[in-house]
Amino acid sequence: MAKSINITLKVWRQKDAKSKGHFETYHLENISTDSSFLEMLDILNEKLVDEHKEPIAFDHDCREGICGMCSLYINGHPHGYESEVTTCQLHMRKFKDGDVITVEPWRSRAFPVIRDLMVDRGAYDKIMQAGGYISVNTGGTPDANAIPISKEIADEAMDAATCIGCGACAAACKNGSAMLFVSAKVSQLALLPQGKLEAARRAKAMVAKMDELGFGNCTNTGACAAECPKSISLSNIARLNREFLCAKLKD
């Protein structure tokens, strides 16, 4: 049953990284509750283009919750209030007629605003480059069952591997800490035999990069896991601490 609602949007507009930003208010009428949040922004942008105004810049790509490109701090929550969904999976049926929706970019020192709602999340890529991989000798494809891995371990590694690197964890954290992301990336590899070999070096390199890029110290408030669209568990952070401290103590 298609229904439509009228909403008011307060959107952060900022010309470029250096300019001072401000909130702009927009009224939208007859927004179908079947549309997604990003489609609603598309409608707004078309309207702005028709009015010869600058459309709002926001990140998006797959629009199905797998690429990690979309962002947006919606009414005080990264990816909106709904749990376990990304912004692109958020639908307008979750809003009521007459709602005022405040949309802000991720705010964290390590994620500078590029324009409007777009931020530079290159910091996460740099952390990955510091060690979020395994070094393999390419050769013949190994037999799938050559290295047995228990179901529990495989599940835990897979759960950690669902992290899409969206940055909501650091955006939600009052300390601007990237620990949930880094711990997911360290865990998905450290849990498996292929990744274990380089686990100590990896944990040290990724944490060093994370600190260098200006992310904060984790105080275990848990806002990251509460807001993470992929429900990455806080126990990954304990694992990262363990991997890192053991590696340092061995040095």
Next chain:
Amino acid sequence: MSLFLTQSSIGRKLVMSITGLFLILFLTFHMCMNLVAILSAEGYNAICEFLGANWYALVGTAVLAAGFIIHIIYAFWLTVQNRAARGADRYAVVDKPKDVEWASQNMLALGIIMLAFLGLHLYHFWSKMQLVDLIEMAGGDVCSQALENTTNGFYHIVNTFSSPINTLLYIIALAALWFHLSHGFWSALQTIGFNNTTWFDRIKWIGRIWATIVVLGFIVTIVMFFLDGFFGLNILPLLGA
């Protein structure tokens, strides 16, 4: 190697965690010691004498003070770094997710309440006990009356808690302590890396229960001495003088 305790975020957190756990251990002993005062003045004063101005108690005091000082310095340091990491621009709308404990976001504020209390507490007890002995040992002038009471902890307890204001201030500080520990205990274990999916909720509950036992132990002692002194019941210590 030890540079990581200042130069890496997890290293700094480890210092916070170890000093925090050490302080929890200290408070647990302190609470048990206080319960003795309810039972026996002699017993309590014997402990005070044992922990008076002798070398091992002084070493203990110094280690304890170091624990507090390091914890507090790191607390401010981490908080300053974390505020900076948040960036200059703040969110216009913030809505705390329901899974986030209030205490976890207010550890510094709770700590500052406890720090103010610590000053008061040292004035009420330490400055009248170990400090007087130390001044006397250093050849300073102390009146004989003060010197007589340096190991009479029981006397100082009765004195302090005959005042409703002191009693109230102590209870406020203990409430802050409860909140601090309700988050601090599991957070410290998480920081050390001693946690996993199975133990996650268990550790949280152990922390809450431990915090409750410690805080209740302190409050029971305080309230009993307050009621005894304020209403002149004279039933303490329970096992006679």
